[in-house]
Each structure stands twice: as structure tokens, then as C-alpha cells.
Amino acid sequence: MFNRFANPNRFLRLSRPLVPVMAWATVLLMAAGLYMTFFTAPADYQQGQSVRIMYVHVPSAWMGLFCYVGMAVAAAVGLIWRHSLADLVAKATAPIGAAFTFLSLVTGSLWGKPMWGTYWVWDARLTSMLVLLFLYLGYMALQNAFDDPERGFKASAILVLVGVINVPIIKFSVDWWNTLHQPASVIKAGGPSIHPSMLWPLLVMSLAFTTYYVWVLLLRVHAEIAASKIRALRMRQASA
Amino acid sequence: MKRKHKRLTFVVIALLLLAGAAALVLTAFEENIVFFHSPTDVVTKHPGPDRRLRLGGLVEEGSVEKEAGSAMVRFRITDLANSVPVVYQGILPDLFREGQGVVAEGRLRDGVFQADGVLAKHDENYMPPEVADALKQSGKWDEMSETMKRQGHVTKDGAK
Amino acid sequence: MDAVTDFLAMGGYAAFVWPCFAITAVVMVALLVQSLAALKSREATLRALQQAEEARPRRRRTPQAAPDSTPDTGAEVAREA
Numbered sequence: 493m494f495n496r497f498a499n500p501n502r503f504l505r506l507s508r509p510l511v512p513v514m515a516w517a518t519v520l521l522m523a524a525g526l527y528m529t530f531f532t533a534p535a536d537y538q539q540g541q542s543v544r545i546m547y548v549h550v551p552s553a554w555m556g557l558f559c560y561v562g563m564a565v566a567a568a569v570g571l572i573w574r575h576s577l578a579d580l581v582a583k584a585t586a587p588i589g590a591a592f593t594f595l596s597l598v599t600g601s602l603w604g605k606p607m608w609g610t611y612w613v614w615d616a617r618l619t620s621m622l623v624l625l626f627l628y629l630g631y632m633a634l635q636n637a638f639d640d641p642e643r644g645f646k647a648s649a650i651l652v653l654v655g656v657i658n659v660p661i662i663k664f665s666v667d668w669w670n671t672l673h674q675p676a677s678v679i680k681a682g683g684p685s686i687h688p689s690m691l692w693p694l695l696v697m698s699l700a701f702t703t704y705y706v707w708v709l710l711l712r713v714h715a716e717i718a719a720s721k722i723r724a725l726r727m728r729q730a731s732a
Numbered sequence: 733m734k735r736k737h738k739r740l741t742f743v744v745i746a747l748l749l750l751a752g753a754a755a756l757v758l759t760a761f762e763e764n765i766v767f768f769h770s771p772t773d774v775v776t777k778h779p780g781p782d783r784r785l786r787l788g789g790l791v792e793e794g795s796v797e798k799e800a801g802s803a804m805v806r807f808r809i810t811d812l813a814n815s816v817p818v819v820y821q822g823i824l825p826d827l828f829r830e831g832q833g834v835v836a837e838g839r840l841r842d843g844v845f846q847a848d849g850v851l852a853k854h855d856e857n858y859m860p861p862e863v864a865d866a867l868k869q870s871g872k873w874d875e876m877s878e879t880m881k882r883q884g885h886v887t888k889d890g891a892k
Numbered sequence: 893m894d895a896v897t898d899f900l901a902m903g904g905y906a907a908f909v910w911p912c913f914a915i916t917a918v919v920m921v922a923l924l925v926q927s928l929a930a931l932k933s934r935e936a937t938l939r940a941l942q943q944a945e946e947a948r949p950r951r952r953r954t955p956q957a958a959p960d961s962t963p964d965t966g967a968e969v970a971r972e973a
Contacts, residue, residue: 534861534862535860535861535903536859536860537859537860537861537863537864537865538827538832538854540904541904541905542905542908542909543858544902545908545909545912548912548916552916572739572740573736574736587923588923591920591923595916595919595920598912598915599915599916602908603908603912606825606826607825607827607852607854608825608827608852608853609823609849609850609851610849610851613851614767615767616765616767653746656747657750657751661754661758669762669767670766670769670770672767672768672835672851672853674854674855674856677856677857677858680856685856685857686857686858687859687860687863689860690858690860704920707924708923708924708927711931714931715934718931718934718935718938719934721938722938725938725941725942725945729941
């Protein structure tokens with residue numbers, strides 16, 4: 493079922509033109525998003541100007557989760573259908589997701605100090621987000637621990653799939669348990685509880701983060717394809 | 733069954749088992765995952781003065797008294813069913829105000845919560861100040877703060 | 893001038909707001925630059941290897957080496973660069 497895209501050369505041909513499209517989309521959306529963040533979005537009635545941290549914190553956290561789900565789907569496809577391109581996509585996603593998760597933790601910490609009165613607490617939301625960062629780092633470490641990339645992909649795919657259980661825990665931690673972190677504002681039953689003048693900048697920034705993710709993902713997948721070709725060529729030259 | 737179908741079935745079954753195990757573990761440790769206890773919990777369970785705990789709820793309207801000349805603050809934390817008096821000496825976070833969610837950390841001594849730390853909790857509502865003022869003027873605010881309380885942590889445990 | 897100072901002060905939260913945006917920019921730019929550099933260096937290595945392969949006395953390519961090394965790749969990579 494995935495064989496139509498299995499050929500890395502076809503994938504390269506189809507995805508190369510997307511790179512400049514994503515690059516420009518990221519630059520334009522990021523410029524618009526930053527303009528809205530600092531010039532059109534109002535200060536919050538409770539949090540004042542510190543609410544502007546939300547426009548990087550929330551997209552980072554969303555992308556941290558989104559990348560993990562994408563990585564898990566790719567790893568599962570690689571594991572079940574032995575689709576090597578899916579393995580490469582999972583591998584290429586990990587550092588991007590780790591970067592976003594790291595950013596959401598750091599910006600959240602810098603937001604927590606003035607608002608909550610602390611940089612860090614061990615509540616269910618913050619702790620499960622830290623676990624997500626460790627899952628990314630563990631995935632990357634495990635993959636590099638094998639000399640044979642095939643075995644590395646298999647072992648790390650299992651780790652990613654086990655870690656998927658953390659995703660609903662992160663999302664619903666604020667509903668299931670008492671946490672210091674507030675409940676969801678945007679994706680929740682009954683519609684967002686965030687004023688449109690603040691919701692729009694948030695959505696534009698999130699879109700910018702998404703196109704950035706696709707852009708960097710394509711670059712990294714292309715690099716992984718090149719690396720596997722290099723490996724194949726070197727092996728053939730060695731055996732010739 | 734083809735090999736890839738076998739692998740698919742295996743992965744799906746393994747994930748289901750894992751989800752079940754995680755749900756069991758999380759239920760078993762619920763008490764430890766909870767970040768704070770509500771005033772109703774504290775009133776009904778009477779934790780001894782040796783136990784450090786976190787008390788969370790709303791700062792009762794009109795209950796905040798600042799002692800002149802010192803950083804001593806007295807207020808009551810309520811979940812709208814029960815309330816507990818709190819004493820605290822130290823710097824309060826910017827979001828600390830009456831009617832807002834807070835989490836105090838400390839010990840309960842003779843019915844008074846001696847806090848050595850106070851954290852502010854904010855709700856999931858974001859809006860510009862003008863909109864908040866307009867809501868207050870049109871009288872929709874009370875309705876909304878009721879919803880906020882319903883959706884927040886406050887009555888969830890109080891109703892238990 | 894006052895407007896600029898007010899803006900930079902971020903209502904007293906400058907010490908929290910600006911570092912957030914700074915670290916986000918640094919991390920995102922660094923990841924992008926690293927990804928671009930890795931791609932460029934690998935494509936250069938691949939091109940060099942493929943040229944070495946072309947220069948060698950021709951022998952039949954083993955069909956089972958496909959699809960990772962179909963003959964059109966070299967041309968394609970070279971065109972792109």
C-alpha cells in the first residue's frame with residue numbers, strides 16, 4: 493500500500509520542489525506572526541504583557557506533541573511494512589520534535605516564574621512534557637547505539653511506540669488531575685476560551701512553526717536518503 | 733496470514749496491553765499525581781501537622797489581610813464548599829489576587845495552614861483588559877466566573 | 893522614544909519575554925543551519941563517490957542494488973546542485 497512512495501528517488505523528485513515553497517511560507521508566516529504577536533495582540537487582563545510568551549510557548553508544545561505522533565506513525569509503518577523511507581522520516585523527525593519540546597519547557601519555565609511564582613513544579617503536565625523530551629533523546633541515543641541501521645530502526649521504533657502512551661497523558665493531564673498548569677484554552681469542548689484578538693496571532697504562529705517543521709523535515713529526510721546511498725555505494729566499492 | 737499482517741496485529745495488541753497497564757498504574761498512583769488538595773479534602777481528612785502538603789483553591793473574596801510593617805499575609809482558600817485560613821510570610825506572585833486560583837505549600841497546624849510558599853494558578857481564559865471590563869459592566873462576568881470555577885479545579889474535588 | 897522604551901520594557905516582564913523569543917530564534921535557526929549543512933556535505937560526498945564510480949572501468953551494475961542506487965540518481969543530484 494505504501495509501495496508507490498517506497499522509491500526514494502521518486503520521493504526526492506516529488507518533494508524537492510516543496511523545499512523552497514516551505515521556506516518562503518515559513519519566512520512570510522513567521523514575519524506576520526511576530527508582527528501580530530508584538531503589535532496587534534493586546535496585553536492580557538490578568539497577565540499583562542507576559543502573555544506574549546504564549547505565542548512561542550503554545551506552538552512549541554503543540555509541535556512537540558505533533559512531531560511525536562508523526563514519528564510514531566512513521567516508525568510503525570517502518571516496523572510493520574518494512575518501509576525504509578518511513579524509518580528515515582521517523583529518524584529525521586526526532587531532533588525537530590526534541591527541539592520544539594525543549595523550547596516549550598524553557599519558555600514555559602520563563603512564563604511560570606512571573607505568573608505562578610516558580611520556574612518549575614512537578615505537576616502532571618510539566619512532568620509528562622519532560623518525559624516527552626527524554627523519549628526523544630532516548631530514541632536518538634538508541635538508534636545511534638547500533639552499528640547496523642536496520643536493527644537500530646527496529647529497536648528505536650519499539651521505544652517510540654511504547655512512548656506513545658505519554659501523548660494522551662500530556663494532553664489530558666490537566667483534566668484528569670489537579671495541576672498548577674491551567675486547562676486547555678484552544679482545543680477543548682465548547683470552543684476556545686481565548687479572545688479572537690489573541691487566538692489569531694497564535695494560529696498564525698502555529699502555522700509558521702508547522703511549515704518550519706515540514707521544511708526542516710524535508711531537508712533532513714533528503715540528507716538521510718543521501719547518507720543511505722553513500723552507505724550502499726561504499727559497501728559496493730568495498731566488495732568490488 | 734501474511735507476515736506484515738502478523739506484525740500489524742502484534743503491534744496493535746501490544747499497544748492495547750500497554751495502554752491498559754498505563755491506565756492501571758495511573759489510577760493506582762492517582763493520590764501521588766495530584767498536585768494539590770482542596771480545602772474539602774483538608775477539612776475532611778485532617779492531615780497532621782507533620783505532613784507537608786499543598787492546598788489549592790480560590791483566594792476567598794475579601795479575605796486578604798496584609799499586616800502593616802511586615803510581609804505577613806492572611807487569607808482564606810476556598811473551593812466554594814469549604815475554606816481554610818492561611819498565613820504566609822513572603823513574596824506573592826504577580827497573579828495573586830482575590831478570586832484567583834492559588835496553591836499554597838506548607839503544614840496544617842490547629843486548623844490554620846502555615847504556608848511557606850504560595851503559587852498562583854491561572855485559568856484558561858485569555859482576553860484583553862477592555863473585553864474583561866466590558867464583560868464586568870454588562871453583568872456577564874459573574875456568569876463567566878462561575879463557568880471558570882466549574883471548569884477549573886475548584887469544585888471538582890469539592891463535589892466529590 | 894518613550895514608545896520604544898515602553899515596548900522594550902514589556903510591562904516589566906522584559907526579563908522573561910525577550911529571552912523566550914531569543915532562545916526560540918536561536919534553537920530554530922541552529923537546527924535549520926545544521927540540517928542544511930548536513931544535507932550539503934552528504935550530497936557533496938555522494939557526488940564524489942558517484943564520480944569515482946563512473947571513472948572506474950565499466951562493469952555491469954548488479955540489479956539487486958536498486959532502488960537505492962539507480963543510475964539516474966547521480967544526474968539528478970548533480971542537476972540540483
